[in-house]
Amino acid sequence: MNASNTQIQMRKGLLEFCILHIIARGEVYASDMIEELTDAKMIVVEGTLYPLLNRLKNAALVSYKWVESESGPPRKYYSITEEGSRFLETLNETWDSLVNSTQLITSKK
Amino acid sequence: MNASNTQIQMRKGLLEFCILHIIARGEVYASDMIEELTDAKMIVVEGTLYPLLNRLKNAALVSYKWVESESGPPRKYYSITEEGSRFLETLNETWDSLVNSTQLITSKK
DNA sequence: AAACAGTACCTTGTATTACAAGACATGTAT
DNA sequence: ATACATGTCTTGTAATACAAGGTACTGTTT
Numbered sequence: 001m002n003a004s005n006t007q008i009q010m011r012k013g014l015l016e017f018c019i020l021h022i023i024a025r026g027e028v029y030a031s032d033m034i035e036e037l038t039d040a041k042m043i044v045v046e047g048t049l050y051p052l053l054n055r056l057k058n059a060a061l062v063s064y065k066w067v068e069s070e071s072g073p074p075r076k077y078y079s080i081t082e083e084g085s086r087f088l089e090t091l092n093e094t095w096d097s098l099v100n101s102t103q104l105i106t107s108k109k
Numbered sequence: 110m111n112a113s114n115t116q117i118q119m120r121k122g123l124l125e126f127c128i129l130h131i132i133a134r135g136e137v138y139a140s141d142m143i144e145e146l147t148d149a150k151m152i153v154v155e156g157t158l159y160p161l162l163n164r165l166k167n168a169a170l171v172s173y174k175w176v177e178s179e180s181g182p183p184r185k186y187y188s189i190t191e192e193g194s195r196f197l198e199t200l201n202e203t204w205d206s207l208v209n210s211t212q213l214i215t216s217k218k
Numbered sequence: 219a220a221a222c223a224g225t226a227c228c229t230t231g232t233a234t235t236a237c238a239a240g241a242c243a244t245g246t247a248t
Numbered sequence: 249a250t251a252c253a254t255g256t257c258t259t260g261t262a263a264t265a266c267a268a269g270g271t272a273c274t275g276t277t278t
Contacts, residue, residue: 005263006122006125006126006200006203007207008236008263009121009263009264010121010122010126010203010204010207011207011236012121012234012235012236012263013115013117013119013121013122015235015236017115017215018210018214021214021215022214025217029255029256031254031255036214040214041209041210042211045236045237046255046257047236047238047239047240047259048235048237050256050257051235051236051257052235052236069244069255071246071254072244072245073245073256074244074255074256075254075255076256092215094115094119095119097150098116098119098120098123099208100150101150101151102123102126102127104149105131105145105146106126106201106204108130109134117234117265118234118235120265121235121264124264124265138226140225140226154265154266155226155227156228156230156265156267156268156269157265159227159228160229160265161264161265163228164264178225180224180274181225181274182226182274183226183227183273184226
């Protein structure tokens with residue numbers, strides 16, 4: 001039990017939420033997402049992201065299309081589906097509630 | 110992939126943080142913790158809590174003593190250790206950082 | 219005393235998921 | 249050709265919340 005593992009555990013589940021938000025803003029491919037997450041100090045590696053994207057796609061929360069790159073291999077550009085948008089709304093509520101609960105517990109004297 | 114599971118995943122890792130906070134405030138036993146978490150709308154069941162308390166104890170972040178109850182079986186009253194207090198401080202920072210990162214991502218237009 | 223109910227602690231098995239450490243395939247530059 | 253960068257994906261491992269039980273102690277009712 002160490003801080004590093006706990007950080008991973010805390011981040012768990014939040015990634016799905018953040019990824020959906022990023023995709024909801026417009027078409028992006030994996031490296032775009034990693035860049036944005038990294039900029040926000042939310043570290044994620046490829047081995048985490050790709051399976052997560054596949055889960056989202058299998059759940060019909062996102063869709064993708066192949067786009068040829070001008071230099072390099074083709075990319076999968078993801079967009080959010082209607083179902084994904086609805087799901088994201090419930091996640092927003094879940095997150096607000098969770099922050100609220102945690103605030104309540106951790107700020108008590 | 111459903112909201113209920115995602116809520117569980119989001120809560121994952123936060124429990125350890127919240128439990129440590131509750132114990133840090135004074136001696137409590139399991140039912141006290143469940144009551145406080147439930148009041149704060151952070152659901153947790155016994156099958157989750159007991160293994161978590163054991164992990165914390167094995168990591169020397171908390172300690173406990175048996176206390177006879179006036180009615181019913183004896184209780185394990187937990188307190189936080191010095192090491193636990195230090196650990197909790199790093200978790201506070203981790204949480205702040207995580208909230209900040211999430212805020213950054215989810216509020217972007 | 220025997221049976222029951224309430225309280226408190228704990229365990230086993232399952233599902234989920236982040237990560238490490240790779241593999242593979244495409245395009246560009248040397 | 250060879251090397252490098254880019255992009256997608258897979259396998260195996262570890263961690264942990266939960267469901268669904270079990271065990272043990274105490275007091276109450278029959």
